[in-house]
Amino acid sequence: MPAFIVHLIHTLFPKTVLFPDILLIDLGLVVGGIGLFIFMTKTHRWGWLWREWLTTVDHKRIAVLYLIAAIVMLFRGGIDAEMIRAQLALPGTHFMPAIQYDEVFTTHGTIMIFFMGMPFIFALFNAVVPLMIGARDVAFPRINAMSYWLFACGAILFNISFIIGGSPDAGWTAYPPYTGLAFNPGPGENYYFLALIIAGIGTTMTGINFLVTTVRMRAPGMTLMRMPLFIWSAMVTSALVLFAFPPLTVALAMSLFDRLFGSSFFTLGHGGMPMMYVNLFWLFGHPEVYILVIPLFGVFSEVVATFSKKQLFGYPIMVASILAIMFLSYGTWVHHFFTMGAGPGVNVFFGLSTMLIAIPTGVKIFNWIFTMWGGRIQFTVAMLYQLAFIPTFVIGGATGVMLAAVPADYQFHNSYFVIAHFHNVIIGGTLFGLLSGLYYWWPKMFGSKLNEKQGRVAFWLFFIGFWVTFSPQYLLGLKGMTRRLYTYPAGLGWHELNVISTVGALIMGAGFVALVFNIVWTLVYGERDLTGDPWDGRTLEWSLPSPVPEYNFARVPVVHARDAWWDMKQKGQSLAQLSPEDVHDIEMPRNTPVPFLLGVAFFVVGFALTFKWWPIAGIGLAGVFAIIIFSGFDYEDHHHLKAEVVRKTEASLGRLQG
Amino acid sequence: MAHSETELTISEAYERDNDRALKFLKPRFHEEKFPMTQILGYIGSLILTFAAYFLVINRVLPSIALLAVILTLAVMQGALQLGVFMHVREGRGLAWQLIPLYLVFLIALGMVGMSVWIMLFKSGVS
Structure with missing residues (x-):
């Protein structure tokens, strides 16, 4: 064999990826890949895949793509979590070697935040935001598709x-100097930085897109104070993305320069300043946790109003508090590194600003409770997640205020208390919110309700599993167990609590299986929803048939009140009764391969830079520029849907008069 | 003599006052056949970039002066990008985009200022 092929094999497959379990996965991937290829070829689905999905710019299809990616990543991150709990269940276990344990907790955190939470949120944004504001698509449909393919490219890069x-093994925060070449020469951290930079470009574009969409694309009559709260949350989240991602990109790029080009931004020698990375990372990182939870505040505001059969209590205050949270979240980032020792002035300022955020959050909690008060509550699965969210998030928030007290934080820092706290807010707030939104909007996305009985089983497994997993971890933290610990000796009193925690993780795993079963069962046996409004909803998306036709609204609605669709139903109006004269030609974005090819080109750049293959990286970069320039001169980016076609579609849905 | 003031209708007066109050938001909208402004802006931005590079590599200035000059060049670069390539004052009607832009400056300055404040710690932990 030529020497360079041997060298290539040693580079791509070093000893750290030759564990027996990984080899088994390799085999599974190869067999599965071949099987999928044969299946697609036999059933002639490649053209369908290309035309309907890979080149699509329709926000509803992009939402489905995001959703699939998010659920696959939930599986990957969940497997990582189960491996961590298996390792820690008993003292002195060597289920995994230390290096693999480090890799697993790193990928668990990174995947759950960047490649599960954010795409799941963007799935909901894409599925619902244009429908809720009475628009036919987002402001920049092509950029929307580019965002997806850049995210997908980053996710694949990270996962391979x-x-x-x-894999990277420096935690999801990737603090230097450990990520420097001196301590971490392998390609793992390169993967981390490049994947996050590429996915971050996509996320920033999504932020711009939804900010412009919510500001500019609302139906006539929908003033700012008539927007559903989910639209407010999408707007605020997009603004947070716009401000939060630049510091992250800068910090990641500087770390990457340290690794690839020998600069010294964060190294120990040559005047480098590792703590500056920590500062920049959390300058992004704190707004990021609000990016992860504010959209779900919006989801809960819609769900609680719909299933309490009441208007949301205190709408103006809800808007004000969401804006206050946005503003305050920029001024709290030091609470992630109080123990750096920045001095009492800095620490007190940021401790107080952190506690301040609890006030607008508390206001929101009370408003949700008051919305339910006196309402006729329907205990659907979406509502159950809402009911589970309130106590869970309150306890997570309360332990957050404990962590904001600086002297106490010196004790809690880096212990399992912190782990329990942020899982309490991220699972209790984000995951419960995402699942609530999934059950609530599933009929709109796929045209049939998710089976409620099976959904209830998944819900109780998730809810009970969550508390069994994480309440022991508060106590473990107080007993001195530190995070990122790969094994521990017997006799420290941590044994029983760790066993309980692992049992809880298994219950949550069963919850995930139940969820997937529920989804697959519904896709196969689900009953078609013909009304388009199965929950008796309040906002405009429920005025459309499910699934929604390509052009969304045959006629753009005029909004007269806050809960626009509810208002129309009260007045006996219906968008379902169109007269044929109301239907005109509709300008629609045209499908394009540009976003997909851009993702491929970025993947080439990312993969080549990871292994420092400069010529290939150069070719990939040239491809990126060529695609962007081509896209700039591509004037054939839209087409007109003939009124006749729209009339025919509406008539087949029974929505046309005469 | 009995001029303007009395003859203006209320809405006209309101509009005029509005115009005065929001003078800084008046858009400038112009179109050229050949993108001369953009080409000059491109050359200008290159000059600003290479000037900073030259100053850092050749070390012709003492550190503090170097820092001041580079920061000035950076501000000029930012203004040039916003003005020439991002069409910051252009648009139909009033240029409302300027108000959030000022908010952006405020937040960016806050972030930079607070970062400096945070990183000036003297406890020797680094």
Whole structure:
């Protein structure tokens, strides 16, 4: 064999990716890939895949793509979590070697935040925001597709690290100097930085897109104070994305320069300043946790109003508090590194600003409770997640205020108390919110309700599993167990609590299985919803048939009140009764391969830079520029849907008069 | 003599006052056949970039002066990008985009200022 092929094999498959379990996964991926290829070819689905999905710019299809990616990543991150709990269940276990344990907790955190939470949120945004504001698509449909394919490219780049070259192992925060070349020469951290930079470009574009969409694309009559709260939350989240991602990109790029080009921004020698990375990372990181939870505040505001059969209590205050949270979230980032020792002035300022955020959040909690008060509550699965969210999030928030007290934080810092706290807010707030939104909007996305009985089983497994997993971890933290610990000796009193925690993780795993079963069962046997409004909803998306036709609204609605669709139903009006004269030609964005090819080109750049293959990276970069320039001169980006076609579609849905 | 003031209708007066109050938001909208402004802006931005590079590599200035000059060049670069390539004052009607832009400056300055404040710690932990 030529020497360079041997060298290539040693580079791509070092000893760290040759564990037996990973080899088994390699085999599974190869067999599965071949099987999928044969299946697609036999059933002639490649053209369908290309035309309907890979080149699509329709926000509803992009939402489905985001959703699939998010659920696959939930599986990957969940497997990582189960492996962590298996390792920690008993003292002195060597289920995994230390290096693999480090890789697993790193990928667990990174995937759950960047490649599960955010795409799931963007799935909901894409599925619902244009429908709720009475628009036919987002402001920039092509950029929307580019965002998805850049995210997908980043996610794939990050996920292949464990079979090719080795995973990153410096935690989801990737603090230097450990991520420097001196301590971490393998390709793992390169994967981390490049994947996050590429996915971050996509996320920033999504932020711009939804900010412009919510500001500019609302139906006539929908003033700012008539927007549903989910639209407010989408707007605020997009603004947070716009401000939060630049510091992250800068910090990641500087770390990457340290690794690839020998600069010294964050190294120990040559005047580098590792703590500056920590500062920049959390300058992004704190707004990021609000990016992860504010959209779900919006979801809960819609769900609680719909299933309490009442208007949301205190709408103006809800808007004000969401804006206050946005503003305050920029001024709290030091609470992630109080123990750096920045001095009492800095620490007190940021401790107080952190406690301040609890006030607008508390206001929101009370408003949700008051919305339910006196309402006729329907205990659907979406509402159950809402009811579970309130106590869970309150306890997570309360332990957050404990962590904001600086002297106490010196004790809690880096212990399992912190782990329990942020899982309490991220699972209790984000995951419960995402699942609530999934059950609530599933009929709109796919045209049939998710089976409620099976959904209830998944809900109780998630809810009970969550508390069994994480309440022991508060106590473990107080007993001195530190985070990122790969094994521990017997006799420290941590044994029983860790066993309980692992049992809880298994219950949550069963919850995930139940959820997937529920989804698959519904896709196969689900009953078609013919009304388009199965929950008796309040906002405009429920005025449309499910699933929604390509052009969304045959006639753009005029909004007269806050809960626009509810108001129309009260007045006996219906968008379902169109007269044929109301239907005109509709300008629609045209499908394009540009976003997909851009993702491919970025993948080439990312993969080549990971292994420092400069010529290939150069070719990939040239491809990126060529695609962007081509896209700039591509004037054939839209087409007109003939009124006749729209009339025919509406008539087949029974929505046309005469 | 009995001029303007009395003859203006209320809405006209309101509009005029509005115009005065919001003078800084008046858009400038112009179109050229050949993008001369953009080409000059491109050359200008390159000059600003290479000037900073030259100053850092050749070390012709003492550190503090170097820092001041580079920061000035950066501000000029930012203004040039916003003005020439991002069409910051252009648009139909009043240029409302300027108000959030000022908010952006405020937040950016806050972030930079607070970062400096945070990183000036003297406890020797680094």
